[in-house]
Amino acid sequence: MxxxxxxxxxxxxxxxxxxxxxxxxxxxxxxxxxxxxxxxxxxxxxxxxxxxxxxxxxxxxxxxxxxxxxxxxxxxxxxxxxxxxxxxxxxxxxxxxxxxxxxxxxxxxxxxxxxxxxxxxxxxxxxxxxxxxxxxxxxxxxxxxxxxxxxxxxxxxxxxxxxxxxxxxxxxxxxxxxxxxxxxxxxxxxxxxxxEKHWDELVIIIAVVSARQKETSSTSGMRDTVVTSALIEHRAKEVVPKRIVQMEDAIQKRDFPSFARLAYRDSNQFHAVCLDTYPPIFYMNDTSHRIISCVEKWNRAEETPQVAYTFDAGPNAVMIARDRKTAALLLQRLLYNFPPQSDTDLDSYIIGDKSILQDAGIKDMKDVEALAPPPEIKDNISTQRSKGDVSHFICTRPGGGPxxxxxxxxxxxxxxxxxxx
Amino acid sequence: MxxxxxxxxxxxxxxxxxxxxxxxxxxxxxxxxxxxxxxxxxxxxxxxxxxxxxxxxxxxxxxxxxxxxxxxxxxxxxxxxxxxxxxxxxxxxxxxxxxxxxxxxxxxxxxxxxxxxxxxxxxxxxxxxxxxxxxxxxxxxxxxxxxxxxxxxxxxxxxxxxxxxxxxxxxxxxxxxxxxxxxxxxxxxxxxxxxEKHWDELVIIIAVVSARQKETSSTSGMRDTVVTSALIEHRAKEVVPKRIVQMEDAIQKRDFPSFARLAYRDSNQFHAVCLDTYPPIFYMNDTSHRIISCVEKWNRAEETPQVAYTFDAGPNAVMIARDRKTAALLLQRLLYNFPPQSDTDLDSYIIGDKSILQDAGIKDMKDVEALAPPPEIKDNISTQRSKGDVSHFICTRPGGGPxxxxxxxxxxxxxxxxxxx
CATH class of the missing domain: 3.30.230.10 (Ribosomal Protein S5; domain 2)
Structure with missing residues (x-):
């Protein structure tokens, strides 16, 4: 010195x-x-x-x-x-x-x-x-x-x-x-x-969901789960080890259907053990549930997963689309179901990689308002288009390290x- | 003939x-x-x-x-x-x-x-x-x-x-x-x-929650759970048999704290295995979560369970209060958090055994509006009093057979x- x-x-x-x-x-x-x-x-x-x-x-x-x-x-x-x-x-x-x-x-x-x-x-x-x-x-x-x-x-x-x-x-x-x-x-x-170059077709869309309730911190939440859940040990010892092997394999082979199924089932199981915790922890809310339902309906209609979803310790949805074309179709569905509030402009509602918006053929709010219901919900009259449930969407992709x-x-x-x- | x-x-x-x-x-x-x-x-x-x-x-x-x-x-x-x-x-x-x-x-x-x-x-x-x-x-x-x-x-x-x-x-x-x-x-x-005479202090209050989404029928839901959940077998074979023995004992001894803990933990675990089902099943909604949170906060503040809760295949909460006095305090809390809509009269908002309402000192809508926040949420400024989330409450008790x-x-x-x- x-x-x-x-x-x-x-x-x-x-x-x-x-x-x-x-x-x-x-x-x-x-x-x-x-x-x-x-x-x-x-x-x-x-x-x-x-x-x-x-x-x-x-x-x-x-x-x-x-x-x-x-x-x-x-x-x-x-x-x-x-x-x-x-x-x-x-x-x-x-x-x-x-x-x-x-x-x-x-x-x-x-x-x-x-x-x-x-x-x-x-x-x-x-x-x-x-x-x-x-x-x-x-x-x-x-x-x-x-x-x-x-x-x-x-x-x-x-x-x-x-x-x-x-x-x-x-x-x-x-x-x-x-x-x-x-x-x-x-x-x-x-x-x-x-x-990230190994599987570069993937497109990620994050729905930042407007939360009404204060959330449990993940530190205290996972501590409570380990102490009180009657299911967490079975998950950690019996379920996850098999899924890790399967997920590594799905990634190596770029096997999107397996990747998607493992991702959403594991996300759901994580939220299941949170619910099995005492006192119960709820990270997903009604908007999260509706996003899942929107993706599930579409995946079922296509008979093979188009989009994976996963939720961390909060209500935000992270959706992974198999490719750019699918991501554009997903964005149409998301904007149909979760349009921005009247005082929000599209440019601040969809952030990140805005080219997905162009691929979806959406230039302005008029295009959002003109979106037709996706075919898979054609016979469902009760579809809600509730504004304000999603704060904004972030379009992104797998990326590089530090x-x-x-x-x-x-x-x-x-x-x-x-x-x- | x-x-x-x-x-x-x-x-x-x-x-x-x-x-x-x-x-x-x-x-x-x-x-x-x-x-x-x-x-x-x-x-x-x-x-x-x-x-x-x-x-x-x-x-x-x-x-x-x-x-x-x-x-x-x-x-x-x-x-x-x-x-x-x-x-x-x-x-x-x-x-x-x-x-x-x-x-x-x-x-x-x-x-x-x-x-x-x-x-x-x-x-x-x-x-x-x-x-x-x-x-x-x-x-x-x-x-x-x-x-x-x-x-x-x-x-x-x-x-x-x-x-x-x-x-x-x-x-x-x-x-x-x-x-x-x-x-x-x-x-x-x-x-x-x-x-029913064995434990006749118990009072039951049911919150009939306004549902926005169509629910999965329990017949198809439980079939999906058995086929797809990685946790249901562990629940059925390892968890429930112990809880059955403990619940029989709690009922015989009229041990309310044990009864309540078993009831709400088992309800939460049932909803956990629903979430672990593919596609995931959500029966509880944000209102159900808020009811749980209201009861949990109170139970924690009292350091021993005052109220048990359980949810079936839908968003309605069934709350079991340890006695009439507790039930009146519960009803005050419920009416504070979930007041009726302005066009609903109290008489159709609280049905069944209306004497609980009298015990709670509530005669009309003015009394509902005058309710003070319960002490356990004193420091929580963000408490919402959202009208319309609950359709009505039913006050009842354990009863007789056919x-x-x-x-x-x-x-x-x-x-x-x-x-x-």
Whole structure:
């Protein structure tokens, strides 16, 4: 470390995707290390539409660790942040920036303080796995700053201690979180099953559902499930292991019908064990149920799955369409059943990859109003077209893993002061 | 049988209660005989508030079997009606009415035709187990008409073939449907655990919830569950047998906390296996969830269950309060959270045993509007008081079993013509 007069700030900015589980993680066998009771599999979502950007910086002028989330300072005192920081500092290496004349020895990292700024390009509280992307990005960016030798899989075991599902955000494409066997959690980490190019026809549409009730946090929810559900052990020990094997196979073979069936049945079973919890946990609401019913009717009419659906710990639906053509047909159905409120413009109602909207032949609100009922509900007179039940839709696709953003314009901290820009 | 000129009509009128399961029946091991995959336990509801009245009649002038439900003629061709009629005729005995000079030999019942009229004192389609009361009443009244020697338990095995849960309506109080072991179903029948006087403090309040969606019939729903749920077998074989023993014990000891915990956990698990079914079945809706949340908050605040809840194959909540005082406090909470719509009068919003309303100190709509939020939600600002989510409440209690109504004024058929009055 240089002299006491040194005022340098060293920083790294990285971007990390969020992910959606298609075989669900629910229940821990170790609360502190965050070790799960079963394996899980996820699809990484395209970071252009849903990601966290984090800038981490170090400077001899910083007098304590500080963090800002979406521009607002938050506490780093939580046990989970502390676990991640401790684990990363323990693995820190010598760092040298010859251009800036900075040299940090690995033992110095224990004394140096950090400034961290993180930003989600989607609403934090909307139940879109912001903590997964956030913790993965924190760990990934710090690992780069401190020159860790660990690969992404080993880093995933650190991110896991911040937020279980964060470990799956260390890779793009299709990712498995191996529950591991060791008591110390060293083998409970993420592995990539296939990258995002392996199956690139898939299109993902997320319905962000307007929630009326406050939700149970997933941390306390899964704890209650493990303690009180009479079904969770059977799920974790008997049902999930078979589904993991089948899902890996479906992904390798790009077998959409099997992929879809496993995804929606596993999502439904996760919500079933939530309901079997005492007190019962309800994450899906009437709008979620209607989205399922809309997709199920169509899948049944086509006699083979067109769209998979899965719901995390909230009412939002994540739908995975087999290809772009199917996604356009899905979007028509969704807009027919869940039109925007009169004061909402289409441009803010469908966000992300708007080209799907063009494929669906929808240019403006008149096109939405002119949508005919899909053929599969022709004889069902009672179809409701209720406005306002869905806040907005996000069109996206499977995407890549974490990346370092070397262009300084992405940095969230001022390179001179180390404070938020 | 008398001469061809005889014009006599012989009739019997009976009244049979409905029942609500507190350990649920869901899943058959034999679709035709209606044999369940687990035992179930129910509470019989007071027939003054919820019952079926049925008049059965026989006459040499009738040329085929006919039935009227709530004044409208319906077909008796269904397999389930036919099973019941066949089983009862096979057990018919000699009947003699000396006053009327009528003599029917047991073999004559195979040739004689029946007229049947049935009436529910509650809406048939409201998901209040109308088929249970209806089939039980059909079997019970025909057994009286044809002078069967079988006791109510043996009759329950016939009613079971009409509608599974009907077998539990052959007794008042607390009833167990023993799943039985025999392939022919002879030991799959109802037994009374205790009569209604055994535990007469209990008060039952039913919230009839306004449903927006058409529901899955329980017949097809349970078939789908048995075929597709990965959890139902574990429930039927491992979970329910223990709960049956515990529930019998709770009822014998009038142990309300155990009774309540078993009832709501079993209800939630039944809905969990419905959700684990493919395609998923949702019987509860957002209003059902809010009712659960209202009861759970209160129970938690009191640190011991005040109210049990259970939901059948629909969104209606059946709440069982430990005593009258608790029921009045429950009704206040329900009216606070689910006030009637402005155009509904209180008298049609709270039906059945209206004395609970008096106990709650509520005389008119002004009293409803003046209700303060219950203490357990004091710090929750977001409480909604949404009107119209509940259609009405029925206040009732555990009640007695089937009875013959000998006063002719109750008869639904004209004693001279055998046609609906």
């Amino acid at each position: 240089g002299s006491e007069l040194e005022k340098w700030v060293l920083m790294v900015t990285a971007r990390t995707p969020t992910n959606i589980a298609v075989i669900k993680y629910w229940g821990k066998r170790d609360e502190t290390l965050i070790l799960p009771i079963n394996d899980s599999i996820s699809v990484t979502l395209d970071p252009s539409h849903l990601c966290t950007t984090t800038t981490v910086s170090v400077s001899p002028t910083f007098d304590h660790d500080r963090m800002w989330l979406n521009g607002k300072e938050i506490s780093l005192q939580g046990g989970r942040f502390q676990s991640c920081l401790r684990e990363i500092r323990a693995r820190a290496q010598d760092v040298e920036d010859k251009k800036k004349g900075i040299k940090i020895k690995k033992e110095d990292w224990q004394k140096l303080h950090l400034h961290i700024a993180s930003y989600n390009n989607f609403p934090t509280a909307a139940g879109l796995a912001s903590s997964a992307a956030g913790l993965a990005c924190l760990v990934f960016s710090l690992a780069k700053l401190m020159n860790l030798k660990e690969d992404n899989s080993q880093l995933s075991a650190i991110a896991r201690q911040g937020s279980g599902s964060a470990c799956r955000s260390l890779y793009g494409g299709f990712v498995k979180w191996d529950m591991g066997k060791e008591d110390n959690g060293s083998d409970s980490l993420a592995v990539q099953l296939a990258d 990346v370092v953003l070397s262009d300084g314009s992405h940095a969230l901290l001022n390179p001179l002061t180390g404070l938020p820009k | 008398g001469s061809e000129l005889e014009k006599w009509v012989l009739m019997v009128t009976a009244r049979t209660p409905t029942n609500i399961a507190v350990i649920k029946y869901w899943g058959k091991r034999d679709e035709t005989l209606i044999l369940p995959i687990n035992d179930s336990i129910s509470v019989t509801l007071d027939p003054s508030h919820l019952c079926t009245t049925t008049t059965v009649s026989v006459s040499p002038t009738f040329d085929h079997d006919r039935m009227w439900l709530n004044g409208k003629e319906i077909s008796l061709q269904g397999g389930r009606f036919q099973s019941c009629l066949r089983e009862i005729r096979a057990r018919a005995q000699d009947v003699e009415d000396k006053k009327k000079g009528i003599k029917i030999k047991k073999e004559d019942w195979q040739k004689l035709h029946l007229h049947i009229a049935s009436y529910n004192n509650f809406p048939t389609a409201a998901g209040l187990a109308s088929s249970a009361a209806g089939l039980a009443c059909l079997v019970f009244s025909l057994a009286k008409l044809m002078n069967l020697k079988e006791d109510n338990s043996q009759l329950s095995a016939i009613a079971r073939q009409g509608s599974g849960s009907a077998c539990r309506s052959l007794y008042g109080g607390f009833v167990k449907w023993d799943m039985g072991k025999e392939d022919n179903g002879s030991d799959s029948l109802a037994v009374q655990l205790a009569d 009875v013959v109504l000998s006063d002719g004024s109750h008869a639904l058929l004209n004693p001279l013509t055998g046609l609906p009055k």
